[in-house]
Amino acid sequence: MTGSVVVAGLGPGAQELITPEVTAALDAATDLVGYAPYVARVAARNDVRRHASDNREEIDRASFALRLASEGRHVVIVSSGDPGVFAMAAALFEAIEAGDPAWRDLDIRVLPGISAMFAAAARIGAPLGHDFCAINLSDNLKPWETVEKRLRAAAEADFVIALYNPISKARQWQLDRAFELLRGIHPASVPVIFATAVSEPHQRIDVVPLGDALPSRADMRTVVMIGSSQTRLIPRADGGSYVYTPRSLKAPS
Numbered sequence: 001m002t003g004s005v006v007v008a009g010l011g012p013g014a015q016e017l018i019t020p021e022v023t024a025a026l027d028a029a030t031d032l033v034g035y036a037p038y039v040a041r042v043a044a045r046n047d048v049r050r051h052a053s054d055n056r057e058e059i060d061r062a063s064f065a066l067r068l069a070s071e072g073r074h075v076v077i078v079s080s081g082d083p084g085v086f087a088m089a090a091a092l093f094e095a096i097e098a099g100d101p102a103w104r105d106l107d108i109r110v111l112p113g114i115s116a117m118f119a120a121a122a123r124i125g126a127p128l129g130h131d132f133c134a135i136n137l138s139d140n141l142k143p144w145e146t147v148e149k150r151l152r153a154a155a156e157a158d159f160v161i162a163l164y165n166p167i168s169k170a171r172q173w174q175l176d177r178a179f180e181l182l183r184g185i186h187p188a189s190v191p192v193i194f195a196t197a198v199s200e201p202h203q204r205i206d207v208v209p210l211g212d213a214l215p216s217r218a219d220m221r222t223v224v225m226i227g228s229s230q231t232r233l234i235p236r237a238d239g240g241s242y243v244y245t246p247r248s249l250k251a252p253s
Contacts, residue, residue, distance in 0.1 A: 002072045003068065003069030003070060003071060003072045003073050003074060003075070003106060003107070004069055004074050004075065004106060004107035004108070004109070005065050005066060005069045005075045005076075005077065005092065005106055005107070005108050005109075006025045006029070006074075006075070006076045006077070006108075006109045006110075006111060007076075007077045007079065007083040007088050007089045007092055007109070007110045007111065008022040008025050008026065008076050008077070008078055008079070008083065008111045008113065009022065009079055009080070009081055009082040009083045009084075009087070009111060009112055009113015009114070009115075010022065010038060010041055010042070010078055010079065010080055010081075010113055011080070011081065011113045011114040011119070011199070012080070012081060012114060012115075012116050012119040012120075012198045012199045012200075013080075013197060013198065013199045013200040014199035014200060017113075017114050017119065017199055018113070019111070019112070019113065019114075021111050022111050022113060025076055025109075025111055026042055026044060026076055027045075028074055029044065029048055029074055029075065029076040030048065030049065030073045030074045030075070031048065031049045031050075031051060031065075031068050031073050031074070031075045031076070032044055032048055032049070032050050032051065032075075032076055032078060033051045033053075033061055033064060033065045033068070033075055033076070033077045033078070034051075034052065034053070034061070034077055034078035034079065034088070035052070035053065035054070035055050035061075035078075035079075036052035036053065036054070038078045038079065038080055039051070039052040039078060040052070041078070042078060051064065051065075051068075056140070058088060058091035059091055059094060059095055061077065061088070061091070062077065062088065062091045062092040062094070062095035062096075063095045063099060065077050065092070066092075066095060066096065066099060066100070066103045066106065069103075069106050069107075070100070070102065070103065070106070077092065079113070080113075080116075081113055081114065081115040081116050082112050082113045082114065082115040083110055083111070083112070083113065084110060084112065085115045085134065085164070086134075086136045086164050086165070089110045092108070092110075096108070115134075116162075116164070116195070116198060116223040117134060117162035117164075117223055117225065119195075119198045119199055120193065120195030120198045120205065120223050120225065121225070123195065123198060123199075123203070123205055124193055124195070124205055124207065124242065124243045125234070125241075125242035125243045125244040126243075126244040126245065127160055127191075127193060127225055127227060127231060127243045127244060127245055128160055128162070128225075128245065129244050129245040129246060129247055130160065130228065130230060130245040130246065130247055130249065131157075131158075131159050131160070131228075132159055132160035132161070132162065132245075133154050133159045133160075133161055133162070134161075134162040134163075134164060135147065135150055135151060135154065135161060135162070135163055135164070136163075136164045136165050137163050137164065137165050137166045137167075137171075137174050137175060137178060138164075138165040138168075138171060138174075139171070139174065144174070147174070147178075148177075148181060151178055151181055151182065152181060152185070155181070155182050155185040155186060155226075156185055158228045158229055158230070159228060160225060160226065160227055160228045160231060160245055161182075161225065161226045162223060162224070162225050163175070163178065163223065163224040163225070163226070164223060165220075166178075166215075166218045166222055166223075166224045167215060167218045167219060167220070167222070168220050169220075172215075175215040175218055175224070176215045179192075179210065179213050179215065182210060182226060183210060183211065186210055186226070186229070187210075187229070188209055188210055188211025188212075189209050189210070189211070190209065190210045190226065190227050190228070190229065190231065191207050191208070191209065191210070191226075191227040191231055191233060191243055192207070192208055192209070192210050192213040192224065192225070192226050192227070193205065193206070193207050193224065193225040193226075193227075193243060194206045194207075194208070194213075194217045194218055194222055194224055195222065195223050195224075195225070196218070196219060196221050196222040197221045198223070207233070207240075207241055207243055210226065227243065227245065228245060230245055230246055230249060230250065231243065231244070231245045232244055232245070232246065
């Protein structure tokens with residue numbers, strides 16, 4: 001087959017954070033496929049076909065892109081952040097595994113992007129400086145019991161935890177429940193970072209103790225990071241703080 005599919009990460013928002021590799025793939029595309037707001041972010045040539053779809057159509061979107069590639073098109077599926085972090089890369093391979101065996105002969109590439117947790121961490125200091133994990137707080141594709149089990153295990157292992165998809169219009173209670181669970185394991189002083197629209201002009205990053213963390217601070221553009229027992233704050237002259245987790249781990253006293 002002569003067609004190709006590239007799954008490309010557009011980074012957290014700012015144009016300058018899109019990698020040169022992704023830019024080159026976008027320049028070579030005949031078709032752009034993706035969630036409508038992500039497709040709209042791409043300044044492509046006038047002759048590029050845009051195929052925008054709704055947020056919960058990942059497998060259908062991937063299958064559509066593979067069918068286009070089977071016709072000889074050069075398709076770029078766009079994701080925000082990194083396409084391998086709770087995004088379209090896994091959906092693409094799920095579609096390949098379950099779909100037309102001929103799709104496995106296509107030229108398939110995944111191009112990394114800067115994920116929200118890395119962009120947010122860089123803006124505030126180095127909170128991911130030691131062991132960390134990322135958990136998708138949405139229960140759309142897995143039971144909430146699984147989310148709670150993983151949250152509890154990560155907190156008891158003292159990982160820094162990055163929460164993706166912490167809240168939405170349809171999911172208003174999960175973040176509050178997550179904070180409640182974490183307060184039962186961590187001291188109230190553990191720092192929580194709310195990072196919204198990172199790298200964009202209306203970026204907002206706040207740091208509060210776990211005991212004061214409110215779900216209302218988050219929205220669909222927010223990544224929430226909960227520190228470990230080792231995470232520290234360094235006051236800045238402007239009244240804010242740097243947040244970092246040391247690379248060396250202190251034994252419990």
